[in-house]
Amino acid sequence: MAAASSARGGPAGVHSIPSKATFLRPAFGDSEMTICPACGSVSTAKLFEVTADEASRHFINPRQDPDRSRKLTSHLSDLWGSNTCDIRKCADCGFGFADPFVAGGFEFYNLAWAYPSYPTMKWEYARTIEELAGLNTGGKTALEVGSGFGYFLDRINNKFFHTSDISAVDYNETARSVLASKGFKTFASDFREDTFDSMKEAFDFIFMFQVFEHMDQVDEVFARLKYLLKAQGSAFIAVPNENRTYYMESHGSLVDMPPNHIGRWTKEAFDAICRRHGLQLSKCEREPFNLAKFLKQDIVHSFLRKGQKPGSVSEFVRALPRSKAQRMAQGLTALAISPSRLPAWAYAIRNASTMGGSALWAKIDKVSSPALRIHRQAKQ
Incomplete structure (x- = not known):
């Protein structure tokens, strides 16, 4: 999946949306x-909502590509079944989610990103490699879902795993x-699809x-993890740090935009979801x-947020033809906002x-039932 220019977390106490925000409409305490x-849990509350037009502007500058912008706005309305999408938060586990809880598909990503990019190094890569260094990986098999150009796999190939033992999933044909x-076995399908049915454990x-x-x-995702992992196998996961997300949304930076x-x-x-599927959350770090x-x-993110406001200088600069001059203009405008x-x-x-960096990292293990019971009792 293409890397997203998304929100990346905020301090634990910042969950309200200031009135000065340009389009976030607070809606706490609805029934x-x-x-x-x-x-x-049914103890969830609406934080705010976004319209299809606002979401479309997050991904596409309508001045730069009006036709693609109109198509994306229409697609989002169809995807959500209405012109708006809510962002809700669970009072029990803190999970924030879009409502309707529906992911963007091929059409969305094809419209939203004309120029997908993949970072070559991330903190979560280094943290996972640090963890792998303490494990026995000789002769073991590995699967990466959402591999991009394989920058993480490059770092573990022939160091922790043989090339022939590495599989990779990505939708992007390039x-x-x-x-x-690079010699990796590749798959284009979602790992929940029947392509992977023959790969139990x-x-x-x-x-x-x-x-x-x-x-x-x-x-289905967690059921699939359990299905595909061997006994004593491990999944390493990284997601945006929700604390940074809430900071950004409440301080005039990017919204972690659905879909x-x-x-x-x-x-x-x-x-919570690991317990439901008989998996063990062994480590979780910001x-x-x-x-x-x-x-x-x-x-960068605050400049991009201002660029979503119709008629703003940032919107105008972002709509200039892609060139070295445009990049310089964007940089100068961003610095002027600083x-x-x-x-x-x-x-x-x-x-x-408390806020931390951009990522939340987790290690999830498939363990035997007695070991899982001991782990749960220790946490109670």
């Missing part, structure tokens, strides 16, 4: 009962060609980095806060220890 997809050229390790937040039918990201995972949400990385991301970000930066620095 509608919507079941949490992660823990099954990405699959690159993966195949086929993998010792499964990797899913920045994938879970894109997926609906999450019970690209439809789930906002927490440690408690992972634990990426540490890095000031330099945070400032760079915040400058002084207005000082209060938000001060808040983030004060709350750095």
